[in-house]
Amino acid sequence: MKELANHYPAHLSELQQRTATILERENLSALAIHAGHAGRIFLDDMYYPFKTNPHFKAWLPIVDTPNCWLIVNGQDKPILAYYQPLDFWHKVSKLSDDYWTRFFDIKLIADADEIAAILPGNKQGVAYIGAHQDVANDLGFTDINPESVLNYFHYHRAYKTDYEFVCMREANRLAVLGHEAAKTAFYNQGSEFDIQLAYLQATGHSENEVPYGNIIALNENAAILHYTALEQSKPSKYLSFLIDAGASFHGYAADITRTYSFNQDEFADLIIAMNEMQLELVQGLKPGTSYVDLHIQNHYLLAALLQRFDLVNLDAQAMVSKGITGHFFPHGLGHHLGLQVHDMGGFMADDKGTHVNPPSDHSFLRTSRGIESKQVFTIEPGLYFIEYFLSALAKSDNAKYINWDKVDRFRKYGGIRIEDNVIVHQERLENMTRNFNLA
Template sequence: MTELQQNFAAHIAELQNRTHTILERVVDIDLLCIHAGKALSVFLDDMYYPFKTNPHFKAWLPVTETQNCWLMVNGKDKPVLVFYQPTDFWHKVTQLEDSYWTPFFDIKIIAKPDEVTSVLPSIKDNIAYIGAHQELARDLGFSHINPKSIIDFFHYHRVYKTDYELDCLRQANKLAVAGHTAAKNTFLAGGSEFDIQLAYLAAAGQSENEMPYDNIVALNENCAILHYTDLEKQVPQQHRSFLIDAGASFNGYAADITRTYAKSDNEFSALIGAVDAMQQRLVTGLKPGASYVDLHVTTHYQLAEILKQFDIVRMDPQDMVEQGITRAFFPHGLGHHLGLQVHDMGGFMANEQGQVIASPDQHPFLRTTRGIESKQVFTIEPGLYFIDEFLTGLAESKHSQHINWDKISELKPFGGIRIEDNIIVFDHGIENMTRDLGLA
């Protein structure tokens, strides 16, 4: 048995244990039917939107592109996989082949979506549907649909990754790092945003639909748009800066990496170096027992030092943070949990019962407030941006006199900076999957 098989066996055992634990607590449910999902049609067209698998389904097995599949699990018996394998001369059909994961499932093949009724229990009073298509669930006779107690339990425990999941996340990072390297080279060679995107996809070996999210490929002023995805095809007159936030998928698990580059050796490149050094310091703060919220607040104090060092804001760093000045340059959260979803579930949960730890009022865009623990996976992604909306707010505020507007004018054409790595937390330290693969 290979290491992957061993880790997958342990992964299934852990999911079985979680399932058994929650079903023992819920008195009226003793079986879960997890629906992979189905493709959604485009309005007034015969086309379909790209299919995205239910994360509760792909947590069990690496089937991420096949719709109309089902899992039946109770935490004790061998899970039943209902695999959709139609006869279709219009499209390529995913053929089920023996793999390391197939022995762990009792597999039933169906050729039509409605054939699942011959496999599902006819009486569903004690069965819960887990999935996105509630109308279909009701049509099939389910009355328990996404019970909150069950969903909360799985989301709470999802942040604790098994060794198999960590293997998948490392592989996703490997693919993404190949893409990032190609993207950087294309930028330095003078490519357009569209050129860079094509180079990234080719190097990562994945299509846009396989990406875990829409790649952010931004040149110059576009680097200030946090979720920029327009991809201009025209090469700009001048290449000043390049920000790329792009990932990759492996067995349903996501990488999420960001880098920022300057075309020339100038003050903006020095500013990138300062943010990069700050990011690496913040990564070391990921320790079991530490607070992610505190680490986010620490980011603002360190960013204030950079703003003062580069003469962007002429205030005491402590005052900058207390007066909210740093939030104008860094308006988002420090990072998030990473796994089956880019912004993985469970980051705000205080316990298995679904109680929430709210974000502080001063930092509403945090994506996790939960304490840091071993076997959790995070992104760390501080930024420094020159965004019109926030600069206008500063100009109209009582703090305008403390802003070096000449320096802002010099740096604004570069857009902004973000640096992001994917980190595993262990009791003995951290593993920076991104930098360990050589992406500086």
């Protein structure tokens, strides 16, 4: 992809500058960034799926090779120690020439222990960044994941480079392909497992390559927020389908949710209304505004929708003040997105890590940080009929405001969530998801 080659040098330059700044601030000479190694399953000879350290894959698109290292100081050509063993048990990922390789001093290692000869002999002033403290200790590091360094990178990671935008657009394009295939499989009356297979085939991903476990929920299963059971049996009746599924490209994630009704019924009308509400909330992503305020606005819009569909007999102001909307929407409006699905830095006021708590009555929020250009967010309002919350509501003083007959008719559908991935530019918004024609 030509765009990747065009934008990668500036991306690397930005990472070098960030590295130079924090090393000088913390009186460090270099960072040793460990991609990580695969964890062995207890009492077994197999390994858990390998997931690369996000601090490592920020620099280059190596996402499936363990035991690699980067040694960076913000000035010199970064050193990449690439693990390429002699192995007859497993397929070895060969390192081929690509748009990014000329920017690194590449050293091949056939054994993980060979990194000791490549790392600086004197570890004083060299910080280890990675998940394996035992490895760091064995290699002689004394400065392991310093909080000040992590805070700095996590804060600045919210500001994406043009290269990162290219990667995230491609992740969205792949995810939309999967969503379209999943939608077709639903209307063809596939099981949750059938729909999952259709999604993976359309994206070209294996189950371990998607950025998170896909939520493929039929009917009342849509009321389980992190439902990943994937039933192989088909339901006796098809009513609703909620899919929360993403894709990955060069280590960057897409995170998209859609909800469908099998019939043209009142639940289908409710989905249409939620879609309109979601699009209105997307337009609220403006530089200089508050994501917390946008989350709270979502509650007022949801309250108006609950009143409009005769689910709650109160006006929006009273409904929100009494906390009723939280029983139908028990999570945050969205989160930062990038190298991780729930990307870091969402609660930081500055690059020293000053924490900004969300309001106590909106504790499920995943970001309290102000909205700025070059940031990427998900916007994912929901409306659910969850037994846990409805039972609590039924026992509360607010039970008298609920149209329980209507609520009970909607329980079988589970719920609705609609989610897009949006880049905030200074003068405009870029809805990556909708740009690939997912209605």
